[in-house]
Amino acid sequence: MSYSFPDLARLVKPTSVVIVGASDRRDSIGGRAFYNLTEESDFEGALWLVNPGRSEVAGRPCARSVAVLPDVPDLAIIAIPAAGVLGALKDCAARGVAFAIVLSSGFGEMGEAGKGIEAEMRALAAATGMRIYGPNCPGLSNINDRLGFTFSPAFKLDLLKGPLGVATQGGGLGRTILQAMERGVGVGLWCSAGNEVDLEISDFIHHMAGASDIRVIVALIEGIRDGAKFVGAVRRAAEMGKPVVALKVGKSDYGIKATMSHTAAIAGSAEINSAAFRQLGVVEVDDVDELIDTAWLLARATPQALEKVAVYCSSGGTAALTADMVGSAGLVLAEFEPATTARLAQLLPPFAAFDNPVDTTAEVLADMTVIDRSLQAVADDANVGLILHPFPMEYGAATTQAAQSVVRVQAASSVPIVPIWISDRSGDGLSALIEAGMAPLRSVGKSVKAVARWCGYGNWLARRDPAWRPMILDQTAPDDTNLEVLGEVDAKALLAASGIHLLPFELADSRESARRIAERIGYPVVAKVVSAEIIHKSDAGGVLIGLADAQAVEGAWNAIQASVQAAAPDAHIDGILIEGMAPAGGVETLIGVHRDPVFGLVLTFGLGGIYVEVFKDVSRRILPLTKTDAREMIREVRCFAILDGARGRPKANVAALEALLLSVSDFVVAQQIEEMDLNPLWVGAEGQPVIPLDAVIVRRKETR
């Protein structure tokens, strides 16, 4: 099931357009759409107007219906009341129109009746091949080509072309992003398809991935309707070397509820979303300003792995605050080369700080040459990957000069200089930074967050495996009737058959066979009741460990039978599992596999025990795992310190644990596993093995 995406060229840049519901009333949707295209756009193709009640609009001829147009338009813009929309769409489809943008509202957002009409629209698109954009949306703004298929009265102000492609669902926050043009953020294309009956955010991401004028894709997501399509789109962006920066609403219960009521999209699990985003190289942010700041930084420069940061400022307190936040965010301050420190010491006053963070002191603001040269010295340092340059205040000419210096030094350097204009007072310095396309950020904390994400993307680029292909691209969810549950014995047999190392085990059907099995395995052994009806074996008295000799095993047989009979008199007992014992010591961990409705099969790793449950200290990946995933997901959990030998513990056999994670991933793929728990998973010290002590598996029936 590899996704095929539509070619949106004729939607984004059509050669011919019809406006259905065209009007010359500037306060109507149809009128605004008409004037946006005729007065505010550089549209040079054929424009037809349709309005059943008019023969002309603003001096142009107007047809009664799409059916009578002289030729077939690439794009129809539908701007009529809801009641007529489906009919108009059918007319368009009948003529062979390629794309329809439905600006009208009054559909799914109104309730069930509207949802019914949306289903008809979807069916129409599927049946005819005409792709539908909307309804209940502001339209599409192709700013780089200066084409507005939108009723937005703000389109005339959307003038700053640029490298960002913006894909949103709701229009309001999309508009916020476009208004970042005031800060010098140029946007090339904005798609906001509202109720998304057909075309959706993933289609736009895919289009932008292939668009030569777009360098960074910004996605504001309330819900992902089709996980496989989303994965296909962001993978395409990665192939094309274009970062996708995403804000996904729905991290808290309030957000999930509000999102569902707003767009009827399924919010999905925030934890799984975030894990999948990290894995797919989608840069996740928490706020709409962070979306803009991070995307712009990525548009300015592509990070390498492990970029180190310099802080340069004329205020010591501001430099200290910025360095403090750099540290709190887990970023690394560059250590300057000796030559850099020497150059700074020569240029700056003796009470300045020549190390990173650089505090030039305000004294240097009087001398342009010193500012230029000292900033240049920092930019020239081979250890510096990015310079944070906070401006704590607007101080007239001095600030303007400092800002001009940033612009000048940046022009000659490939190291991004990131200005932070903290003050609420604007001034010529701010304007200079904006005009130079530096889109000054607004707070130290938000800037550091943006830089951390920028560095994180560089890190992802360096470690990703381009061949990796998530299972969701090849696999659909089975229905429940197609699944079977394997208990401990069957699950372990399947694992063992697939080459996963387990303790020796065998099912005993009598006291006598229990003893013989134990002797074959070697003492001490463990005895566990096997019964499909008993889920919590220990609670039912069905597990005895450390059985050291034949007498103990025979006693255990009796004791387990008695306990289980008492706890669950009706349970059918298949027998008693006799199993070897893990060596003393070791750390208990767990592996789980389950299906996420959006991203498909997900593997969870964590340390076992009650503390870890309290701290929810697990790492997750969508399957299959790469070697890097296996390596990182072990190191991502905070409890890794325990595996790594904290407090004088022996170091765990992390290599074997990595190998097991990869084996489990292969096993899940090969065996069509739908769900799985290896808990506890015993991890020995270096030289010792890693062994699942218990196992439950759910798999597809048809695989046998």
Add this chain to the structure above:
Amino acid sequence: MSYSFPDLARLVKPTSVVIVGASDRRDSIGGRAFYNLTEESDFEGALWLVNPGRSEVAGRPCARSVAVLPDVPDLAIIAIPAAGVLGALKDCAARGVAFAIVLSSGFGEMGEAGKGIEAEMRALAAATGMRIYGPNCPGLSNINDRLGFTFSPAFKLDLLKGPLGVATQGGGLGRTILQAMERGVGVGLWCSAGNEVDLEISDFIHHMAGASDIRVIVALIEGIRDGAKFVGAVRRAAEMGKPVVALKVGKSDYGIKATMSHTAAIAGSAEINSAAFRQLGVVEVDDVDELIDTAWLLARATPQALEKVAVYCSSGGTAALTADMVGSAGLVLAEFEPATTARLAQLLPPFAAFDNPVDTTAEVLADMTVIDRSLQAVADDANVGLILHPFPMEYGAATTQAAQSVVRVQAASSVPIVPIWISDRSGDGLSALIEAGMAPLRSVGKSVKAVARWCGYGNWLARRDPAWRPMILDQTAPDDTNLEVLGEVDAKALLAASGIHLLPFELADSRESARRIAERIGYPVVAKVVSAEIIHKSDAGGVLIGLADAQAVEGAWNAIQASVQAAAPDAHIDGILIEGMAPAGGVETLIGVHRDPVFGLVLTFGLGGIYVEVFKDVSRRILPLTKTDAREMIREVRCFAILDGARGRPKANVAALEALLLSVSDFVVAQQIEEMDLNPLWVGAEGQPVIPLDAVIVRRKETR
């Protein structure tokens, strides 16, 4: 040691001033100070000028020295090169000048020589009673009285009077705060005493606490020089009902290092700082914009405990994002009264959201009455404590009307409406909100943070004990020679004598006495070696538990002697401690007490074990504890779920644990304890006791 603070009335509003180094050169420090006072201030008192080389400055008479002035000024402003400053200060002190502001730089920030001169300044202040402000500072801006004792060329723009008092160390970020006037944030007084040779941030906080025109105090702190003084000042602010909002730089190693190089202040432990701030009701923030936003919110309205939030917006996506962040921050969305929802349903279009978060949809923007009434309905709801009102975009007249509606509804409501102007585009709506004093915030995330802190302050107000007095106000740190370490036996004897419940224990000096003691206590017992030279008893084989009978105890005597002799042949063994055993089950926790250099004795509580160490999951309080502290510090650790009966565990005896925390606090005060570890501290289930199983104490010698 109760702190006495200086009365700063004659510093902040002097009746007479001398400028030493007065000049008419507008580009000099002395000239700027002169013009700020003569042209930009409403100073009506006597102004004298001193400059040894001038007989007049700008047409005013100028004296050669302070010694020859006709009368004694309240305040001297020193604006001469560093070399002459100490002499000038001596002249001032000799004349009986009350306050001197030293604008000049070139002292501690230059190195050791400068620090020496600063020490002389400090000594001069102590000897003469003349209080010194500075050096290396921009001066003092008393905006509410329109008095600028500052060289800052920006003073002429510092025009918006207001309820904030701002106390900073460095000048740069203080200037950032003042420039928030552009956003409608009014500042009454700014004190920024640079190198703080004498007057320091705590003195200004104390002054502002008593100043009738200041309602909220903003502190930007690089280091707290004197913890007791700081505590005294913020307690005074609390008594006067004035919140203190603080940004403390030095949360990461980079920040600590940069701060030390910038101000030579001791950064202190960020964890202890934060714990002490919470306890003292100081509202801590992470960034300079957060300082402004939070302070302004507190100036606008005083929160009650547990305020609930409403979100009101004309964009559904923005409402969802805001509600999402409200949830992620742990805040509570108000549940509307049925009447509110009914009013909204009547007013808004059918596809709007009438619940919290309210999405009016953009359609209502056409009708002022609907906006007014629907916002009013939310403000009238008795469950709503604050309304977040995000504006995702500037959309011309519609946005302006919505903003005017906010201003109108706010004028008639005591529920604060907090506008968030997310867009980078400004407009008349933004201006209207600024003019109305609402200081619109700039990002959803930062706004939610400000509201969370506002709610947190209300919570603190509701639960604080006004009589509580931190030990640091009465106690200085002892020197090390005055301390003695009590090992387990002596420590436990002291605890038992103070009424803290322990297991029965006795020191055995022979195998025979061990057996007799065990019989008195009752089996099973524990045996532990007692030796001042053996720190890690278990590692030396010095602990044996679960001794069930006389034979076991005698065997343990032999075994411990042998193990310890092997492990530490030279250690003197005082005997073997025989002790009762805690019942099975229970949870291991720990209590620690240590002295923080800034805030004095601090108590730490946490759950024991290696996981908790990895997660650093502890709570801390400066001593003594109140009942509320004891209650909250147990519930603050994330592992509280384990004490509270997670995963079917028995609930722990939390009441006994609270009582023990209070007993330990009393014990520390009564016994002059300097350091203490009760680890492990065994916490039984409800009905069972709470028992320290091991104890080490460091106390002052003189108390015996």
